[in-house]
Amino acid sequence: MSWRTASKVKWLELLPGVSEDEPLASRTSFGIGGPADFFVEMSRPQAIEEVIDGCVERGIPYLLLGAGTNLLIADAGVEGLVLRVVNREHQVDGREVRAGAGLKMMRLARIAADAGLRGFEFGIGIPGTVGGAVYQNAGCWGKELREVLVEVEGYMPGAGAKTWSPADLQFGYRTSALREGRLKGGLVIEAKFQLERGDGEAAKALMAKLTKERNETQPIKTKNSGSVFKNPPGDSAGRLVQAAGLKGAREGNAVVSTLHGNFIVNEGGATAVEVRRLIERIQAEVRRRFNLELETEVEMVGRFKG
Ligand SMILES: Cc1cc2nc3c(=O)[nH]c(=O)nc-3n(C[C@H](O)[C@H](O)[C@H](O)COP(=O)(O)OP(=O)(O)OC[C@H]3O[C@@H](n4cnc5c(N)ncnc54)[C@H](O)[C@@H]3O)c2cc1C
Known part of the structure; x- marks a missing residue:
């Protein structure tokens, strides 16, 4: 049964900055997919939370979108509202780094290196956002996000703001409780990481080396979504x-x-x-x-x- 009723459509139409039948293909790294019934970009956490609560209360389907680098979107598009999370604030305080869910992991890797911090170099290999990376426990070159994560400021529709520890997020290989556990439907608003003090120039050199190696072994410059399949245990x-x-x-x-x-x-x-x-x-x-x-x-x- 369709979720569409005149009053739900009216509510969506009145959201500030919303657009209808918005093409999504160009918002994914695959360059594939039909339109969102409704689409909005938002950076203010409170506004994001209100809109998602509004969807849940009304039974309007929604999808959070980060950088669209791990998604295959159907040709017939996405039902309801697609909300692209673009809160990109960040703050470095000693060894601690806070980042909004919409900040790109690659950007954060450079910010950490500029601040003379080590341990986030793996982020240079992940073209997605912090929100998508928490959802997925993204990682590469043998390192995963969970190893440097301290906590996540999140939001559970209907249940309000939450602070989740790595234990709450039940990370696994390319998964978390947000993807397939008891936090399914939850939103990442901001993440806090703890890194090591070190030589920022060495971090940049390592990132340059890893990027070069990757460009030689993976079709990074094409339209793709990164690894299509998870590696089975002990194999690739x-x-x-x-x-x-x-x-x-x-x-x-x-x-x-x-x-x-x-x-x-x-x-x-x-x-x-x-x-x-x-x-x-x-x-x-x-x-x-x-x-x-x-x-x-x-x-x-x-x-x-x-
Ligand atoms: C060339 C290339 C190389 C890649 N290499 C790697 C790699 O080495 N390692 C790796 O792990 N991945 C890799 N990826 C995949 C991808 O970058 C990661 O999975 C990334 O974490 C996805 O983030 P995103 O912002 O693009 O999420 P999207 O693709 O936009 O969304 C993915 C999922 O995350 C959810 N989501 C997004 N934002 C939030 C939020 N704020 N709160 C809750 N849920 C949210 C979405 O609803 C969706 O279910 C690669 C992709 C490409 C294209």
């Missing part, structure tokens, strides 16, 4: 895709990268249906050959059929 999804002979496999304009098997690239004009078909084909082939289930790291959202 990229290795399995390659061993299954699927590098370069194609569905329409969606192609498995020839540089790295765990990346699907939108060569231009690929649809979400094509990407999903390619994902399912890879899962089926890896299952058939290796009796292994590849779980997706990328999240599929919106009006997918079936």
